[in-house]
Amino acid sequence: GIQVEQSPPDLILQEGANSTLRCNFSDSVNNLQWFHQNPWGQLINLFYIPSGTKQNGRLSATTVATERYSLLYISSSQTTDSGVYFCAVTDYNQGGKLIFGQGTELSVKP
Amino acid sequence: ETGVTQSPTHLIKTRGQQVTLRCSSQSGHNTVSWYQQALGQGPQFIFQYYREEENGRGNFPPRFSGLQFPNYSSELNVNALELDDSALYLCASTLTGDSYNEQFFGPGTRLTVL
Numbered sequence: 665g666i667q668v669e670q671s672p673p674d675l676i677l678q679e680g681a682n683s684t685l686r687c688n689f690s691d692s693v694n695n696l697q698w699f700h701q702n703p704w705g706q707l708i709n710l711f712y713i714p715s716g717t718k719q720n721g722r723l724s725a726t727t728v729a730t731e732r733y734s735l736l737y738i739s740s741s742q743t744t745d746s747g748v749y750f751c752a753v754t755d756y757n758q759g760g761k762l763i764f765g766q767g768t769e770l771s772v773k774p
Numbered sequence: 775e776t777g778v779t780q781s782p783t784h785l786i787k788t789r790g791q792q793v794t795l796r797c798s799s800q801s802g803h804n805t806v807s808w809y810q811q812a813l814g815q816g817p818q819f820i821f822q823y824y825r826e827e828e829n830g831r832g833n834f835p836p837r838f839s840g841l842q843f844p845n846y847s848s849e850l851n852v853n854a855l856e857l858d859d860s861a862l863y864l865c866a867s868t869l870t871g872d873s874y875n876e877q878f879f880g881p882g883t884r885l886t887v888l
Contacts, residue, residue: 695875705811705862707879709776750816754875759830761807762866762877764816 666691666755670765677741677772685736685768687751695754696727697762698736702747710736710749741772777801778867778880786886787855795850795883797865805829805870806848807877808840811862823848824870852885860887 667690677683687696698710711718711725713734718725722741727734738745748769752762777800787793799806805824809817819832823842837853846867852859862884866877 697876699879705864705882705884707817707864709876709878712876752816758819758832759807759822759824760805760868760870760875761819761822761830761832762809762817763819766816 665758666693666753666763668751668753668763668765670749670751670768672768673766674769675771677770679741679743679772679774681741681772682737682739683741683770685738685749685751685770687734687736687765689732689734689753692729692732693753694756696729696734697752698725698734699750699752700745700747701750701767707750738770741770743772743774746770746772776878776880778865778878780863780865780880780883782883783881784884784886786888788888789855789857791855792851792853793855793885795852795863795865795885797848797850797867797880799846799848799865799867800878803867803869803878804846805868806842806846807866807868808848808850809864809866810834811864811882813861817864820850855887857887860885 699707715729748767752764779798807822808820811817821831841849868877
């Protein structure tokens with residue numbers, strides 16, 4: 665099956681710093697999503713980005729499907745950005761299930 | 775707000791008991807998926823339902839079962855609970871049949887098995 669790897673596993677930033685989170689996947693995919701999981705467990709949709717680049721405020725994402733990776737950029741980080749960031753790809757061979765990476769735990773210090 | 779709701783929020787059960795978790799899909803969505811998230815891990819796919827039929831299953835034993843109703847709401851049932859079933863259970867809804875297949879998650883049910 666498709667493997668998804670995220671790096672780094674943990675990241676500590678000072679408020680105002682920028683960061684880049686990476687997601688590698690082992691096979692070609694038609695769908696990739698980035699999520700932020702808040703401390704209460706809610707998965708918040710950040711980007712649906714099978715290819716190309718999208719931006720939403722201080723966050724942007726780029727997926728290069730041919731090279732099997734995606735990047736999530738966080739600029740001018742805030743303490744509210746803390747939490748776990750997941751990328752997930754869809755495996756249509758198994759009913760369209762999402763395969764998640766292990767996540768990047770981000771901690772932004774004031 | 776994703777429009778996906780789950781109940782209950784928290785649940786405590788003892789080993790051997792049975793539990794039913796519920797999920798209401800986002801309006802207009804016809805597919806629901808269930809995931810189990812253990813502490814410190816990414817969510818793991820349990821199964822998916824489309825038009826009231828199971829449409830894919832992950833590596834979970836048969837004591838994990840589900841239902842999808844005509845209004846596209848769903849239940850996850852777990853029999854003979856084990857300690858390792860303690861986890862956050864998430865449901866996600868999407869619209870199958872459209873090339874745009876973004877999945878939206880509910881807030882989860884945190885199950886503790888003692």
